[in-house]
Amino acid sequence: MTVDSYAFLPRAFRPMYEAAPRFDHAPEWAEFDMPLADARIGLLSSAGVFLADEQQPFDVERERREPTWGDPTLRIIPNDVVQSQVDATHLHINTADLLTDLDVALPIQRLDELVNRGEVGSASPEHFSVMGFQQDGAEVWRTTTGPEIAARCHAVDIDALILAPA
Amino acid sequence: MPVLARVIEAAGIPTVTVTMMPELAEKYRTSRILGVEFPFGHSFGVVGDADMQTRTLRAALDLLATATEPETRVDLDTVWPGDPKQAYKDWQPSEPSPIVTHNLEAIRRARREAASRD
Numbered sequence: 001m002t003v004d005s006y007a008f009l010p011r012a013f014r015p016m017y018e019a020a021p022r023f024d025h026a027p028e029w030a031e032f033d034m035p036l037a038d039a040r041i042g043l044l045s046s047a048g049v050f051l052a053d054e055q056q057p058f059d060v061e062r063e064r065r066e067p068t069w070g071d072p073t074l075r076i077i078p079n080d081v082v083q084s085q086v087d088a089t090h091l092h093i094n095t096a097d098l099l100t101d102l103d104v105a106l107p108i109q110r111l112d113e114l115v116n117r118g119e120v121g122s123a124s125p126e127h128f129s130v131m132g133f134q135q136d137g138a139e140v141w142r143t144t145t146g147p148e149i150a151a152r153c154h155a156v157d158i159d160a161l162i163l164a165p166a
Numbered sequence: 167m168p169v170l171a172r173v174i175e176a177a178g179i180p181t182v183t184v185t186m187m188p189e190l191a192e193k194y195r196t197s198r199i200l201g202v203e204f205p206f207g208h209s210f211g212v213v214g215d216a217d218m219q220t221r222t223l224r225a226a227l228d229l230l231a232t233a234t235e236p237e238t239r240v241d242l243d244t245v246w247p248g249d250p251k252q253a254y255k256d257w258q259p260s261e262p263s264p265i266v267t268h269n270l271e272a273i274r275r276a277r278r279e280a281a282s283r284d
Contacts (some may be wrong), residue, residue: 005188032230097213103219105207161182
């Protein structure tokens with residue numbers, strides 16, 4: 001099947017995305033040249049997940065005051081996280097389901113199962129969480145948050161990262 | 167998210183983007199795109215459905231292992247179960263986001279100004 005990019009999008013938003021131009025920058029490409037069974041895989045979600053007792057929520061109060069701003073900062077989610085540690089702040093999606101089952105947005109348990117079956121070499125000891133509404137904050141993602149994630153990927157020997165925009 | 171994908175990929179880390187809007191990811195010239203026709207906030211599937219979540223994750227990993235050139239797009243052949251109208255309602259927040267409210271106010275203001283000029 002061909003995925004309809006607008007199937008679940010409010011109709012009023014569709015013209016804006018359809019009118020978005022195709023970028024003329026060259027695509028980035030890093031070769032993945034190893035067996036999956038040897039690879040360490042990390043996960044990144046933009047669903048606004050954070051650890052309830054250890055991390056600051058994403059700053060939605062400032063977003064309420066400044067609607068074109070979204071909190072561009074990063075939260076690290078350990079691979080051994082349990083559901084009861086998980087909270088989320090996101091003003092653009094209903095987070096109820098991921099607060100019941102984190103794997104709908106950040107499939108840490110499913111990844112562990114594939115590791116246990118030998119299909120994947122290992123799960124990263126840490127995964128990454130951001131809050132996906134970015135307008136004025138997108139430049140901070142490019143200059144600060146993105147490089148920070150890349151550096152941490154290198155630090156924990158991640159071979160590839162699965163990104164899941166919420 | 168395409169911004170992050172580009173920065174991370176440029177740093178030498180291969181990425182796969184699992185997205186409800188693969189058309190937009192293509193416009194950003196994202197390296198590897200797995201399109202999913204799922205409600206927002208549910209990139210990997212239905213709450214509590216481990217099999218569906220595994221199928222999605224496995225498809226992302228298959229794409230990682232098989233793509234040989236940038237801008238490779240694969241669409242997941244999985245239909246969201248249940249009533250799509252209900253799913254459309256359920257993923258949305260209980261109140262409009264600040265930017266939606268902000269933009270609606272701007273539109274209404276423009277209409278009022280246009281009407282007052284007529």
